[in-house]
Amino acid sequence: MDHFQRILACTDFSPVGNHAVARAFAMAHPQVEVRLVHCIDPPETANPLYAHYAPQATWGPEHKARIQAAALAELDKLVPDSARAKALVVSSEAPIGEPVDELLALIERWQAEVIVLGRHQRTGLERLLIGSTAEKLVRSAPCPVLLVPDPQP
Numbered sequence: 001m002d003h004f005q006r007i008l009a010c011t012d013f014s015p016v017g018n019h020a021v022a023r024a025f026a027m028a029h030p031q032v033e034v035r036l037v038h039c040i041d042p043p044e045t046a047n048p049l050y051a052h053y054a055p056q057a058t059w060g061p062e063h064k065a066r067i068q069a070a071a072l073a074e075l076d077k078l079v080p081d082s083a084r085a086k087a088l089v090v091s092s093e094a095p096i097g098e099p100v101d102e103l104l105a106l107i108e109r110w111q112a113e114v115i116v117l118g119r120h121q122r123t124g125l126e127r128l129l130i131g132s133t134a135e136k137l138v139r140s141a142p143c144p145v146l147l148v149p150d151p152q153p
Contacts, residue, residue, distance in 0.1 A: 006033045008112040010103060013038060013074060016118035020148040021078045024116040025088070027146075033089040035110060036075040039099035040067055059096075068094045100136045112143055119147040 009024035011017035021036060028034050043059055059067075071094035079090055095102040107115060119134050138145045 003029050004032065004113040006035070006111060006113045008035050008037060008103075008107060008110065008115040010037050010039075010115065010117040011075070011078065012118070014118065014120070015152070016120055016148070016150045018078060018118075019151050020116050020118035020146075022080070023146070023148045025080050025083055027116075028083075028086060028088050030086045030088070032086075033091070034083070035106075035112070036078060036090070036092040037103065037106060038071045038075055038094050039102045040071060040094055040096045041099070042096050064096060068096070099133050100140070103133075103137060104140055107141055107143060114144045114146055115141055116146045116148060119149050 004027070007024050007028055009021045011021045024034060072092050075092040075094065083090055093106065095106070103115065106112070115137060117134055117137070120132075134145070134147050138147070
C-alpha cells in the first residue's frame, strides 16, 4: 500500500468519529500531513412563512468565532503524543456549513490523498431520513475514503 502524504481526519466528536481520528494518526508515517476537521452545522434559517420569523442572522461573528475556537480546542485534544515523535505536520479546521459540501471543498483545496471518518451504524428509516455523510463522501470524493467502524458494536 502506498503511503499517503496528506490525510484528512474527520470527527463529529462522537466516540466513532474520535476513533477514526486515532486510526488516521496510526496510519500516518513520519513527515505526513494530518489535517483534523470538524464541520459545524450552521443554525437553521427561520422560515418566513411562520409568524416568529426573524430576518436577522442567528449567529453573529463573535458567536461563530467562539464556536470555532471551542471546536479547534477539542480537535487539539485528539492529537496523540506520538504525532510529535513521528514529526507529523498537524493542522485543524472547523468550517461552518453542510458537512459534505465543506469536506469536498477542503479535499479539493488541500489536495487530500485520503479522508478518514467514522461510520455510524444507522439503518433503515433513520438512514433514509438523515442521510449518511460517509455514504455521500464515498460517492463524491475524488480521493479514497477510509470508513472506520465503531470499535464497540
